[in-house]
Amino acid sequence: MAKKAVFWTGNEVAAEAAIAAGCRFFAGYPITPSSEIASVMSLRLPEESGTFIQMEDEIAAMGAIIGASLAGVKSMTATSGPGFSLKQENIGFACMVEAPCVIVNVQRGGPSTGLPTHPGQSDLMQARWGTHGDHTTVALAPAYLSELYFEMIRAFNLSEKFRVPVIVLLDEILGHMSECFEVPTPKEYTIINRVKPTCPPEKYNPYEVRDGQLVPEMASYFEGYRFHATGLNHDKTGFPTTDPVVCHQDEVRQLAKISRNRAEIDSWEEVMTEDAEILVVSFGSTARGAHSAVLEMRKQGIRAGLFRPITVWPFPDEEVRRLARKAKAIVVAEMNLGQMILEVERAAHSDIKIVGCQKVGGVPVEPYEIVAKIREVA
Amino acid sequence: MAFDYTPYMRMSKLPHLWCPGCGIGIVVKSLIRAIDRLGWLKDDIAVVSGIGCTSRAPGYLDMNTLHTTHGRAISFATGIKLVRPDKHVIVIAGDGDMVAIGGNHFIHACRRNIDITCIINNNNIYGMTGGQYSPTTPRGAKASSAPWGNMEPCFDLTNLAMGAGATYVARGQVNNGVQLERLIRDGLGHHGFSVIEVLSNCHTQFGRRNKLPDPMQLIKHIQDKTVPKSKAEKMDSAELAGKFVVGELFRDADRPEFCDEYAKLQERAQAATKKKAAAPVA
Amino acid sequence: MSATPADSVVLVKSEKTGHAITIDEILCKGCTICVEICPKDVLEMVDAIDRWEGATARVKDIDACIACFICEHECPDFALLVYAAPKGEESGGGLNGEESGFLDRQ
Numbered sequence: 001m002a003k004k005a006v007f008w009t010g011n012e013v014a015a016e017a018a019i020a021a022g023c024r025f026f027a028g029y030p031i032t033p034s035s036e037i038a039s040v041m042s043l044r045l046p047e048e049s050g051t052f053i054q055m056e057d058e059i060a061a062m063g064a065i066i067g068a069s070l071a072g073v074k075s076m077t078a079t080s081g082p083g084f085s086l087k088q089e090n091i092g093f094a095c096m097v098e099a100p101c102v103i104v105n106v107q108r109g110g111p112s113t114g115l116p117t118h119p120g121q122s123d124l125m126q127a128r129w130g131t132h133g134d135h136t137t138v139a140l141a142p143a144y145l146s147e148l149y150f151e152m153i154r155a156f157n158l159s160e161k162f163r164v165p166v167i168v169l170l171d172e173i174l175g176h177m178s179e180c181f182e183v184p185t186p187k188e189y190t191i192i193n194r195v196k197p198t199c200p201p202e203k204y205n206p207y208e209v210r211d212g213q214l215v216p217e218m219a220s221y222f223e224g225y226r227f228h229a230t231g232l233n234h235d236k237t238g239f240p241t242t243d244p245v246v247c248h249q250d251e252v253r254q255l256a257k258i259s260r261n262r263a264e265i266d267s268w269e270e271v272m273t274e275d276a277e278i279l280v281v282s283f284g285s286t287a288r289g290a291h292s293a294v295l296e297m298r299k300q301g302i303r304a305g306l307f308r309p310i311t312v313w314p315f316p317d318e319e320v321r322r323l324a325r326k327a328k329a330i331v332v333a334e335m336n337l338g339q340m341i342l343e344v345e346r347a348a349h350s351d352i353k354i355v356g357c358q359k360v361g362g363v364p365v366e367p368y369e370i371v372a373k374i375r376e377v378a
Numbered sequence: 379m380a381f382d383y384t385p386y387m388r389m390s391k392l393p394h395l396w397c398p399g400c401g402i403g404i405v406v407k408s409l410i411r412a413i414d415r416l417g418w419l420k421d422d423i424a425v426v427s428g429i430g431c432t433s434r435a436p437g438y439l440d441m442n443t444l445h446t447t448h449g450r451a452i453s454f455a456t457g458i459k460l461v462r463p464d465k466h467v468i469v470i471a472g473d474g475d476m477v478a479i480g481g482n483h484f485i486h487a488c489r490r491n492i493d494i495t496c497i498i499n500n501n502n503i504y505g506m507t508g509g510q511y512s513p514t515t516p517r518g519a520k521a522s523s524a525p526w527g528n529m530e531p532c533f534d535l536t537n538l539a540m541g542a543g544a545t546y547v548a549r550g551q552v553n554n555g556v557q558l559e560r561l562i563r564d565g566l567g568h569h570g571f572s573v574i575e576v577l578s579n580c581h582t583q584f585g586r587r588n589k590l591p592d593p594m595q596l597i598k599h600i601q602d603k604t605v606p607k608s609k610a611e612k613m614d615s616a617e618l619a620g621k622f623v624v625g626e627l628f629r630d631a632d633r634p635e636f637c638d639e640y641a642k643l644q645e646r647a648q649a650a651t652k653k654k655a656a657a658p659v660a
Numbered sequence: 661m662s663a664t665p666a667d668s669v670v671l672v673k674s675e676k677t678g679h680a681i682t683i684d685e686i687l688c689k690g691c692t693i694c695v696e697i698c699p700k701d702v703l704e705m706v707d708a709i710d711r712w713e714g715a716t717a718r719v720k721d722i723d724a725c726i727a728c729f730i731c732e733h734e735c736p737d738f739a740l741l742v743y744a745a746p747k748g749e750e751s752g753g754g755l756n757g758e759e760s761g762f763l764d765r766q
């Protein structure tokens with residue numbers, strides 16, 4: 001099959017990659033700068049026998065995709081900061097009922113209405129902690145559009161495999177920029193689907209795990225299993241319980257699904273970190289500028305290196321700790337007033353000097369600004 | 379011969395958690411009888427609820443059940459129905475859940491005319507959270523968040539549904555199980571968005587604060603304020619003041635149903651793609 | 661397939677009419693709706709210290725029952741079932757729920 005070369009915006013890439021991953025249900029609500037994802041899905045899904053609906057609000061969109069997921073269909077929504085805030089309760093619901101789904105957040109300036117047509121990266125912490133209660137999410141932050149294509153597929157794969165909502169963090173730059181790349185063929189990626197039960201319905205418990213497994217087999221509605229899903233704390237049968245031991249253990253298992261599968265979930269890029277004295281940590285579109293800054297510094301004889309988390313949640317603590325041991329200082333560059341830097345400080349676990357190169361106001365952190373920060377600590 | 383509810387129930391979960399005399403059990407039984415009369419299979423039915431006493435109902439039904447977030451049942455149900463339009467999707471929730479926090483989803487489902495049946499157990503109160511007033515609590519009634527008397531006017535849920543575009547709208551009452559079963563059955567069988575409001579009794583929270591603490595007192599009060607549709611048609615507005623008309627209030631079988639329309643859209647999209655692919659390259 | 665032990669279900673049948681009523685005394689929460697709503701005064705509430713609310717509904721006068729089903733419809737607790745004698749027979753007739761034909765339709 002001849003590869004197709006395209007010049008797509010990030011939002012278009014996100015939509016097309018989702019379809020390639022098997023997504024056949026999208027529910028969304030218009031919000032800048034994510035709306036093009038909905039537009040593409042509204043055009044393409046019916047062509048693929050899928051379903052698109054523009055719901056009456058962001059909360060409804062999140063509810064609809066969970067309903068579709070429980071009925072057996074890979075589903076997705078897309079939004080930006082204010083919508084992401086609205087969706088939080090239902091994101092927590094997806095965690096609790098362990099419904100696979102993907103939420104793309106094309107970040108913009110915040111908080112509140114913020115800067116709708118300008119980029120930001122200030123929803124990072126929210127992607128991890130936005131909803132109440134002990135829960136875990138997975139969040140991916142690609143930096144290049146060709147990478148975004150694979151990361152969308154990986155988002156669906158992770159959500160199916162671990163029965164967890166997966167958030168893909170873009171920003172207005174990535175969403176609206178265009179890059180030329182060749183669309184990957186199906187040979188270049190695998191598709192993972194949820195594991196369905198093989199036992200007969202009478203023996204099925206929707207949240208039962210055996211033999212050291214952490215992820216329950218997932219039946220779909222209407223296949224004879226007639227299970228109950230609720231946001232209340234529940235036992236393996238799916239019915240509500242207030243038994244403290246059962247509740248505690250079930251929530252521990254939900255977190256362990258992610259914490260004990262780091263090898264499969266973690267992903268990052270390292271550029272010239274082997275001998276880096278100044279480690280630059282950055283993600284998403286800011287990391288592109290950080291990459292330039294690192295190259296510039298190397299030209300000038302400063303041993304800078306870039307650590308770029310691609311999976312941002314769970315945060316790659318161990319990698320940061322490893323690199324922090326060798327480095328003299330860390331510069332964390334991000335389009336917010338200090339969010340990934342908090343994770344870096346936590347993970348570094350040492351007295352190493354850590355400074356932030358932080359900017360809000362809707363314009364990207366530029367390479368020269370990162371260069372200046374590197375010089376400060378070099 | 380007798381009716382057997384047990385095949386439709388998760389019997390090991392009984393006795394259910396509702397107060398002695400609570401109308402919700404009556405509504406659930408009417409729903410079961412309606413489903414039985416239609417000959418529907420349990421595997422083909424999804425029952426979705428929000429949060430509140432009424433929303434605990436799906437847990438007792440041996441069907442595909444989903445207990446969602448407060449007010450959001452209809453949005454989850456919409457997702458289920460859109461991906462499985464061949465299946466039966468029922469939403470059951472209370473007045474606060476459905477038309478306060480859930481109001482937006484309610485009116486848009488009416489507007490879309492999606493083939494979902496929505497049963498509202500209207501007991502004029504937020505029962506589970508301790509008796510706060512809801513958008514259907516009568517003016518002047520006492521509630522835990524209205525100790526000086528509710529000063530807000532209340533919705534007429536059937537008017538709201540009709541105004542928003544629902545194509546089957548009915549009002550039943552807990553004291554008439556035969557009528558309620560028929561109204562629910564007709565709503566389930568109707569191909570479009572069906573709303574059945576059930577005038578119901580929460581004597582524990584609403585009744586107790588409003589001089590109607592016993593189930594039968596409150597049920598008689600409900601009976602007294604209702605008027606059958608056939609009789610109401612002959613009454614003037616003065617006579618109807620303060621009364622609730624019960625029966626099938628509105629039906630339109632001709633309005634296009636949402637999933638049907640989307641299927642046509644899919645066909646158009648696929649035909650256009652095929653045509654484009656077959657067209658000679660310029 | 662009751663949720664409760666079989667011995668908590670009390671069946672009373674009328675020899676005169678063939679109608680019968682069963683009441684599951686564990687599921688009955690003693691709400692009194694059936695007693696008060698019955699048009700023929702068939703039922704009564706009795707003290708039962710080991711039952712919910714310390715009371716349960718019991719059949720008082722089964723011969724008065726006309727099998728209108730109002731008590732069954734109005735019982736919120738799935739506790740009360742009415743078995744109507746098949747039409748044309750004064751007494752006897754099937755009591756088995758399977759006769760409703762429900763199970764054949766599944």
